[in-house]
Amino acid sequence: MNALPAPHRPGPLPTRMQLEDGRLRHLLTIEGLGRPLIEQILDNAESFAGMNDQGVKKLPLLRGKTVANLFFEASTRTRTTFELAAKRLSADVLSLNMNASATTKGETLLDTLRNLEAMQCDMFVVRHADSGAAHFIARHVAPHISVLNAGDGRHAHPTQALLDVFTIRRHKGELSKLRVAIVGDVLHSRVARSQIHALNTLATGEVRVIGPRTLLPAAVEQLGVQVYHNMEQGLKDVDVIIMLRLQKERMQGAFIPSEHEYFQRYGLDARRLALAHPEAIVMHPGPANRGVEIASEVADGPHSVILRQVTYGLSVRMAVMSMVMGVNPQVRA
Amino acid sequence: MNALPAPHRPGPLPTRMQLEDGRLRHLLTIEGLGRPLIEQILDNAESFAGMNDQGVKKLPLLRGKTVANLFFEASTRTRTTFELAAKRLSADVLSLNMNASATTKGETLLDTLRNLEAMQCDMFVVRHADSGAAHFIARHVAPHISVLNAGDGRHAHPTQALLDVFTIRRHKGELSKLRVAIVGDVLHSRVARSQIHALNTLATGEVRVIGPRTLLPAAVEQLGVQVYHNMEQGLKDVDVIIMLRLQKERMQGAFIPSEHEYFQRYGLDARRLALAHPEAIVMHPGPANRGVEIASEVADGPHSVILRQVTYGLSVRMAVMSMVMGVNPQVRA
Amino acid sequence: MNALPAPHRPGPLPTRMQLEDGRLRHLLTIEGLGRPLIEQILDNAESFAGMNDQGVKKLPLLRGKTVANLFFEASTRTRTTFELAAKRLSADVLSLNMNASATTKGETLLDTLRNLEAMQCDMFVVRHADSGAAHFIARHVAPHISVLNAGDGRHAHPTQALLDVFTIRRHKGELSKLRVAIVGDVLHSRVARSQIHALNTLATGEVRVIGPRTLLPAAVEQLGVQVYHNMEQGLKDVDVIIMLRLQKERMQGAFIPSEHEYFQRYGLDARRLALAHPEAIVMHPGPANRGVEIASEVADGPHSVILRQVTYGLSVRMAVMSMVMGVNPQVRA
Numbered sequence: 001m002n003a004l005p006a007p008h009r010p011g012p013l014p015t016r017m018q019l020e021d022g023r024l025r026h027l028l029t030i031e032g033l034g035r036p037l038i039e040q041i042l043d044n045a046e047s048f049a050g051m052n053d054q055g056v057k058k059l060p061l062l063r064g065k066t067v068a069n070l071f072f073e074a075s076t077r078t079r080t081t082f083e084l085a086a087k088r089l090s091a092d093v094l095s096l097n098m099n100a101s102a103t104t105k106g107e108t109l110l111d112t113l114r115n116l117e118a119m120q121c122d123m124f125v126v127r128h129a130d131s132g133a134a135h136f137i138a139r140h141v142a143p144h145i146s147v148l149n150a151g152d153g154r155h156a157h158p159t160q161a162l163l164d165v166f167t168i169r170r171h172k173g174e175l176s177k178l179r180v181a182i183v184g185d186v187l188h189s190r191v192a193r194s195q196i197h198a199l200n201t202l203a204t205g206e207v208r209v210i211g212p213r214t215l216l217p218a219a220v221e222q223l224g225v226q227v228y229h230n231m232e233q234g235l236k237d238v239d240v241i242i243m244l245r246l247q248k249e250r251m252q253g254a255f256i257p258s259e260h261e262y263f264q265r266y267g268l269d270a271r272r273l274a275l276a277h278p279e280a281i282v283m284h285p286g287p288a289n290r291g292v293e294i295a296s297e298v299a300d301g302p303h304s305v306i307l308r309q310v311t312y313g314l315s316v317r318m319a320v321m322s323m324v325m326g327v328n329p330q331v332r333a
Numbered sequence: 334m335n336a337l338p339a340p341h342r343p344g345p346l347p348t349r350m351q352l353e354d355g356r357l358r359h360l361l362t363i364e365g366l367g368r369p370l371i372e373q374i375l376d377n378a379e380s381f382a383g384m385n386d387q388g389v390k391k392l393p394l395l396r397g398k399t400v401a402n403l404f405f406e407a408s409t410r411t412r413t414t415f416e417l418a419a420k421r422l423s424a425d426v427l428s429l430n431m432n433a434s435a436t437t438k439g440e441t442l443l444d445t446l447r448n449l450e451a452m453q454c455d456m457f458v459v460r461h462a463d464s465g466a467a468h469f470i471a472r473h474v475a476p477h478i479s480v481l482n483a484g485d486g487r488h489a490h491p492t493q494a495l496l497d498v499f500t501i502r503r504h505k506g507e508l509s510k511l512r513v514a515i516v517g518d519v520l521h522s523r524v525a526r527s528q529i530h531a532l533n534t535l536a537t538g539e540v541r542v543i544g545p546r547t548l549l550p551a552a553v554e555q556l557g558v559q560v561y562h563n564m565e566q567g568l569k570d571v572d573v574i575i576m577l578r579l580q581k582e583r584m585q586g587a588f589i590p591s592e593h594e595y596f597q598r599y600g601l602d603a604r605r606l607a608l609a610h611p612e613a614i615v616m617h618p619g620p621a622n623r624g625v626e627i628a629s630e631v632a633d634g635p636h637s638v639i640l641r642q643v644t645y646g647l648s649v650r651m652a653v654m655s656m657v658m659g660v661n662p663q664v665r666a
Numbered sequence: 667m668n669a670l671p672a673p674h675r676p677g678p679l680p681t682r683m684q685l686e687d688g689r690l691r692h693l694l695t696i697e698g699l700g701r702p703l704i705e706q707i708l709d710n711a712e713s714f715a716g717m718n719d720q721g722v723k724k725l726p727l728l729r730g731k732t733v734a735n736l737f738f739e740a741s742t743r744t745r746t747t748f749e750l751a752a753k754r755l756s757a758d759v760l761s762l763n764m765n766a767s768a769t770t771k772g773e774t775l776l777d778t779l780r781n782l783e784a785m786q787c788d789m790f791v792v793r794h795a796d797s798g799a800a801h802f803i804a805r806h807v808a809p810h811i812s813v814l815n816a817g818d819g820r821h822a823h824p825t826q827a828l829l830d831v832f833t834i835r836r837h838k839g840e841l842s843k844l845r846v847a848i849v850g851d852v853l854h855s856r857v858a859r860s861q862i863h864a865l866n867t868l869a870t871g872e873v874r875v876i877g878p879r880t881l882l883p884a885a886v887e888q889l890g891v892q893v894y895h896n897m898e899q900g901l902k903d904v905d906v907i908i909m910l911r912l913q914k915e916r917m918q919g920a921f922i923p924s925e926h927e928y929f930q931r932y933g934l935d936a937r938r939l940a941l942a943h944p945e946a947i948v949m950h951p952g953p954a955n956r957g958v959e960i961a962s963e964v965a966d967g968p969h970s971v972i973l974r975q976v977t978y979g980l981s982v983r984m985a986v987m988s989m990v991m992g993v994n995p996q997v998r999a
Contacts, residue, residue, distance in 0.1 A: 058397035391730035
């Protein structure tokens, strides 16, 4: 993993630099997108999902475009969904293992980016263990390149958050009438941070976070959420339960006593699920640690929409990819 | 390599589950396919081979379909032929290194399958060191997925057997009039087992197996073959000689005294080939161990159709892939 | 890395075998191509570059063709440019890691080639650490296969040399009026050897090589170049400066005292660049060792065309690939 150099110049805030003339140019973080733009992304994703429901999987919208997957951190699942989304839009896809390449210094990373630009790549999909990596890259790319953040450190994972709100809207309708609970390791989760921003931007009725003090960020209330340390109280009457993956590999201290005890206190089983609204849906970004944060009876049960999230994730990524390239799915449909 | 869990339910026999309304849904094993269906596969492969002879390599038959290669066991050659067959049908191909992925438990394997289904893959090409792996996966996939067995343990390698009978039919005509000898390590060969079933289903005149007792399965006669332990006697007047690869990596005991002695007793050289019919063809699934089971003078000689088998293998795999997807090559041709 | 066996038969010289009826069949080396053919390649590359300038990146010229990348030596950058060039011509691309495959003996390499031919690949792009590797392979392939040398040992890297002369022609015009200096590790550079042949074939006004005696081949003058050991003298009034990468990994003795001292004597900085013609261009095959052979102020400065070379490299490779396949870009344009 390479340490990123300090940016050459401060540059605009990521919340501003991802927009260009009100249009989406990069997708780095949910912050600053604004409700109309998020709803446009969801509407476009709905178009792709609708075409998909009719059996139309392959579209020529990005024919001639080249998407480079720059994965500095291994993630077969995320890389695969971006690769499939790009291929179904008829783009050419280049998958580069950035650990193996000669990018041990930040200077060399910039040289690598310049070369990919010169090869006329159009889009960089970036996954990196350091917060701010996608932002750093977006600040240094040529004007014709769009950068999509596929997860950077603890910071953001915006396409995951977008597919989550897409899933909620499709299954439960208008978010302003809903109670949504996010459960677990919020502290180490880039997903949770992005989810909270997306839910609040869409004026969700109530957003709760549930977890032990050791796994919640300090002053998490200031993000505009209700905080619960008791699972039973937090789940009461919610319409949507979003379970987070216990990020074992990220914990460096003794955040939890044991996996078993964690499941006892914060694991989602059928008994706890019964406290939520009778038609509540259960979500998880995957891959789930069965028996740690979620019981198999729930993950595979009738309330679970976990696998639907994966399917919607393709539509959402196709929407984002076509929008940053300035292509409108409706034109074709 | 991951151990497979016991199947959740017994399910139908593989011979039945690969058919749906008389149509090929999965290809797991040659057993139970029936002569009309095998002949339909060969006829469709003939269509692809014919188009290929006219220089038409790329067809849009599987445009919009996604083929996932799930190779739990490394095999560059087999993976490449399936990848090329899929690409020449215009499918999108996803190659997943299943050893590297997080599939160390059977439960996790099922999660991986569910996710690939949710990404709307249409076909899984499975290679696994355990017998029954493709069958296990086929039993657990969603209704829209087809599974192709690209070799499982000692059990089966059906596309190899199909390309073998395709090769025989193309070069020697009607199988009922032919004598075919399979030579070598039948015991450890998934290919041999599939070949014998295919040859018998097509009512081949006579099928012989030739090899030392230590490399033939117990009661091999019950498969409907003539058994020879003497190479010279077994080759006499045969029309087709199928050499097997000596599966060195599979032998755990002292099945053969030495490679040199094996070649002395069962290697195919020009002198022994002269015992067969003057127009006999020589086949090998590849890669050949030159000087162990076959002499270079024969592998590269005028009777050898070994490289033609590779070419036909693409047509046969295109036929199987299009059939399980419900697409008919004649429609387009 | 596998040692290549001695060729079975002497065969024609590489300078002859790459032509067939005056047409380019393989591209192994610049030697023997002749000025009209090189100019035709450059003109065709100009067509692709022009279409590219108009935003047309994807063309159906090689639809149905299969390109196999045989990289025996790792080179992400070169492999990527060939892969992109092939994909933008709509070819199917197969990337084979030849170190990992079973090619430990020369005989097995030939078997691998035979199999790829039987899978009906149309083109092999070969990168190998041994001089003559591409030539060896070209001598043994079937008549329908074309071989492109993507760098073999110290011998040749012809597409790099072609993109270099393309860059010079595009930025500085007619080569007969130009002074070109090649600076640095000529001894270990497959690029330099190919460049000198290309520049001389195109009747470049003056070709200079600049470097310490330890990094210039013996009798380098016989290649038709002026030799300078003093950087300042050599750069005087030149129109084009081609910096070579210091091939650290290839040096086995004490060719240079230290990187720092090398930069002091032969590194290109702004002060030395000022000795050249005021409108001189600076080139480098990449990746540059900043602070060793070139200062960042020059590599990133206004005289540098280093990144343009990368872009042109795609057009040149598209030109070569379409020409060896007998396809003319003008037909489509």
